[in-house]
Amino acid sequence: MRPALAALAACCVVARAELPSARLASRNTTTQHVLQCSEGLVLPLWLPLEDVPTLQIALRGFVYFFTLMYLFIGVSIVSDRFMAAIEVITSREKEVRVRRNGSEQIIVVRVWNETVANLTLMALGSSAPEILLSVIEIAGKNFEAGDLGPGTIVGSAAYNLFVIIAICVMVIPDGEVRKIKHLRVFLVTATWSIFAYVWLYLILAVISPSEVEVWEGAVTFLFFPATVMTAYIADRRLLVYKYLKKGYRVNERGVIVEGEGDGSVEMALKPNSDEFASDDEEGRELDKSRKEYISVLRELRRQHPEEDLETVERMALETLMARGPKSRAFYRVAATRKMTGGGDFSRKISERAQSDLSEVKAELQRRESTSVAVEPKGPNLRFDPDHYTVMENCGSFEVRVVRRGDLSGEVTVQYNTEDGTAEAGSDYVAAQGSLVFGHGETEKKFTVQVIDDDVFEEDEHFYVRLTAPKGACLASPSTATVVILDDDHSGVFSFPQRDFELTESVGTYELRVVRTAGARGKVRIPYWTEDGTAKSGAQFEAVQDSIVFEDNETEKFISLHIIEEDSYEKDVLFYVNLGNPVLLGVEHLTTLPEEEAVVALMGYPRAGEITRAQLRVKESKEFKNTVDKLVQRANASIIIGTSSWKEQFSEALTASSDNPDEQPSCGDYVLHIFTLFWKIIFAFVPPTDIGGGYVCFVVSIICIGLVTAVIGDVASHFGCTLGIKDSVTAIIFVALGTSIPDTFASKVAAIQDKHADASVGNVTGSNAVNVFLGIGVAWTVAAVVHWSKNEKFVVDPGNLAFSVTMFCSEAALAVLVLVLRRRKSIGGELGGPRGIKIVTSMFFFSLWLIYLTMSTLEAYGYIAGF
Secondary structure, three states, X not given: OHHHHHHHHOOOOOOOOOOOOHHHHOOOOHHHHHHHOOOOOOOOOOOOOOOOOHHHHHHHHHXXXXXXXXXHHHHHHHHHHHHHHHXXXXXXXXXXXXXXXXXXXXXXXXXXXXXXXXXHHHHHHHHHHHHHHHHHHHHHOOOOOOOHHHHHHHHHHHHHHHHHHHHHHHHOOOOOEEEXXXXXXXXXXHHHHHHHHHHHHHXXXXXXXXXXXXXXXXXXXXXXXXHHHHHHHHHHOOOOOOOOOEEEEEOOOOOEEEEEOOOOOOOEEOOOOOOEEOOOHHHHHHHHHHHHHHHHHHHHHHHOOOOOHHHHHHHHHHHHHHHOOOOHHHHHHHHHHHHOOOOOOHHHHHHHHHHHHHHHHHHHHHHHHHOOOOOOOOOEEEEOOOEEEEEOOOOEEEEEEEEEOOOOOOEEEEEEEEEOOOOEOOOEOXXXXXXXXXXXXXXXXXXXXXXXXXXXXXOEEEEEEEEEEEOOEEXXXXXXXXXXXXXXXXXXXXXXXXXXXXXXXXXXXXXXXXXXXXXXXXXXEEEEEEEOOOOEOOOEOOXXXXXXXXXOXXXXXEEEEEOOOOOOOOEEEEEEEEOOOEEEOOHHHHXXXXXXXXXXXXXXXXXXXXXXXXXXXXXOHHHHHHHHHHHHHOOHHHHHOOOOHHHHHHHHHOOOOOOOOOOOOHHHHHHHHHHHHHHHHHOOOOOOOHHHHHHHHHHHHHHHHHHHHHHHHHXXXXXXXXXXXXXXXXXXXXXXXXXXXHHHHHXXXXXXXXXXXXXXXXXXXXXXXXXXXXXXXXXXXXXXXXXXOOOOOEOOOHHHHHHHHHHHHHHHHHHHHHHHOOOOOOOOOEEOOHHHHXXXXXXXXXXXXXHHHHHHHHHOOOOOOO
8 A cells, every 4th residue: 555655645656565575574564664764863753653544644745745845945045055155265366477468467366276166165065965964864873874865866966967968958949059168077077977886886795795994985085086186187187288387277257267387378469450369278268258248348339329338338247247157156046046036146247247347447546546646745835837838029927836735834935947958048037036835825926037039949948946945845846847939930840759659449639739949920731641550430530631820829739530449459550641831821922022031931831850640549458457357257156145144134035036127926926935934044144255255154064964954854754654765765856856956057057158067067076076075974984983883884785786886887878978979960968959959868868767767676676686
C-alpha cells in the first residue's frame, strides 16, 4: 500500500520494492517502518508512527512536501544575500601603474581573478545549501554516514549538467548559438568534475571498500585547491608562456582584472581610427565595450536630439548595463527576485546609472579643480586684469589693483614700471608710487601715461610690478603687462600662433586673428578653411568668408564649427588660411600728390608671418575619461548589493513588476505575499556595504546553515512518512529544490549573454566544488572523529557508488557532445538549428531520466548495486 501512496503523493516513478531475503520480509511491516525513522537534528518526528490511517499519511506527506518547497524558497532568498556579499567581496579593487601608448597611468583593477572567484566564492554561493546539508547531516548523525547529503550533491550535479544544459540549449533563438569563450577553463573544470565522482567511487569501492580513511577525506578536500589552481593556470596560460609575470587584462564588462602579461596593459592606437589595436583577446574586449557604449550614445543622441548630453549618457549607460554580460551572482539573484515577486533590476539599473554618472562627473570636476591655483590665505593683493592693450595716442590709462581675503585694517603696497621693448621716456612715462588700502577697501587705481609719436614702429610692451606689501601678501598676478599699439600704420594681420589644439566637443571654436604694428583704418581680410586629415562635412564645417577690422580694432575671431563624433580616440588636422588684407575707404589716395601718396602707402596693411593656422582636433578629454569610467562601471552585477537596512526592508516590503513603468500584476502580489516572511526575516542580514561584504557573508552562511538543517530534517521525515529512501529523496526532491534558482538563472544567462560561460561553463566547476567541499569536509571531519576513537568511519558504498558510476558515465558522454557541438556545422554549445536543438535537449534530458530511474531501481533493490 505504501509504495502506491509514495507514487501518488510524492510523484515517485518507481514502486517501492526491496531485495529478496531480509528486505522482502520487512516490506509491509509497520515495526520495520518505525525503525527506519529517526529524530531530526532540529525537528522531532510527527507522532504517532504506528497505525496511522492512509488519509493522514497522505496529509502528512502533503504538509512535509509543502514545507520543503517553502524552505527551498527561503534558502534561495538567503543564498542571494550570500551571493550579493560574494559579489561585493570579489569586486574589490586596487590601484596599479600601467603603460598606455607609451605613457604610464594609474588605473583601478580588480583584486580577484575571475576564474578563482568563480570556482571559490561564487561556486560556494550557488552550492552552499548542498554543501552545508552534507556537513550538517554528518554532524547530526553523530558523525555517521548518511544518504541525504551525498545523494543531494550527486543528484544536484546530475540535474545541473543534464537538465540545465538541456534547457539552455533549447531557449536560444533558432539559428543563434552561444559558445563557451574560455574553453581551456571549461575543459579543466569538466575534467575535474568527472574525476571528482570517479574518485568517490575509488575510495568507496576500490581503495578501502565500505570505509573512508582520514587521508582519503583529506585528499578529497585538497582536490578543491588543486581544481582552482589548475583552472587558474589554464586561464592565464602559465604553462604556455615563458614569462610568468603578473599582468592585467580587461574583461568584457570593461573591468580590469588580473591576467597574464608583463605587468602592464599596453594598447596602441590604430592609424586613422579611434579603436585600439591589442595583441590579446582580452585587450580587444575593452575596445568592444567602448565601441558599443559610443555606438549606443550616438544612436540615442540621434533619437533624442532634444535631450542634454548628460541625460543621453545616462540612457547609454543604462543600455550598456542591461545588454552587457552579468556575473553568476547577478543572474542567480535576478531569478530569485522574479520567483518571489520582486521584479527585475530595471529600476535599480536606472538609479545606479544616474548615480554612477553623477559620481564620474563629480570626480572629473574634482580633478579639474585641483589644477586651479590655490587661493592664498589671509589678505592679498594682485593686478586685475594683468594684461592691458592701449593705443599709442591714448594719452594715459588706469591700472587696477585689487585686495582679497581679510579686509580689516590698513594695507600698503609699492608699484613701479619696468622697461620691456618699450622704453621709458620715449614710449611711456615711468611711474612709481604706493597704494594705501583703508579698512574695507577692495581696489585702488593709478595712472600711467603713454607717449605718442609719428614714427612707424612695431608694437611694444612694458611691465608694471607690485612690491613691498605691508599688512598683506602678494598673490598671482603681481606683474601686469602693457602692450602699446602703433597708431600710425594700418597694421600687420596674422594668427597669434601656428598650431591650435581643440576638442571635438568644443562645438564652435573662435579662432583669433590679431592686428599688430598699427591699428589705423578699416581693413578687410579674406579667410578660408582647407582639408587635412580632417574632412569638411565630417569633422568640421567648411567656410570661406572675410572679417573686417574697424579703426583701432586689434583683434577679430573666425567662428569654426566642429562636428562632434563622440570618438574615444581622435587626432585629425585641418587648416585656416588668411588672404591679403585690404584697406577700405582709401579712394582719395589717387588724388594726393606723389610724395604724400608714397608716405600713405607705407602705412598700408599687410599680412604677417603666420597666415596659415593648423588646427588639431582631438577627442574630448572629459568624454574620454567619462567613457573609461562608465565602461568600467557598466557592470549590472554590482547593483545586487545593498547599502543600508532601510534599502533592504524597502525591497522586502515592496512588490515589483518586470517592467518598471508598469504596476505589479496579481501574480506578482501573490508571489510577494507568499514569500514575505522570508524577505522580512533575511532583511535583518547586514547590508553588503558594511565591512566590505564580509559581515553579510558570515551572517548569510549561518542563516543558510540553519535553514538547511531544517530542510534536512523535513526531507528525511517526508521520505520516512511516505516510505521513500533518503537516497531517492535526495536525488529527486532535494536536488531539484536547491537547483531551481540556478535553472532560471542559467536560462536568462543563456539568452542574454553573448557567450555560454555564465550559463554552462560554471556548471562543471560547481559540480567539482560540491564534491571536494561538501563531501571532502564532511568525511574528513567524520574520519578524524572516528580515528580519535580508534574506530572506522564506515560508509556503505551501495546506492552512492552506483549513482556516482551512472553519473560519471553519462557526464563524460555529455561533455563529449558539448565539445562536438563546437564544430562549424553547429558553432557552439548552445542553440543552433531548431532540429539540432531539440535532439540535443532531448538527449540531455533523457540522460537525467535514465540516471534517476537507474539510481531509484538500485535503491529499492531491483538492480544490484555495489
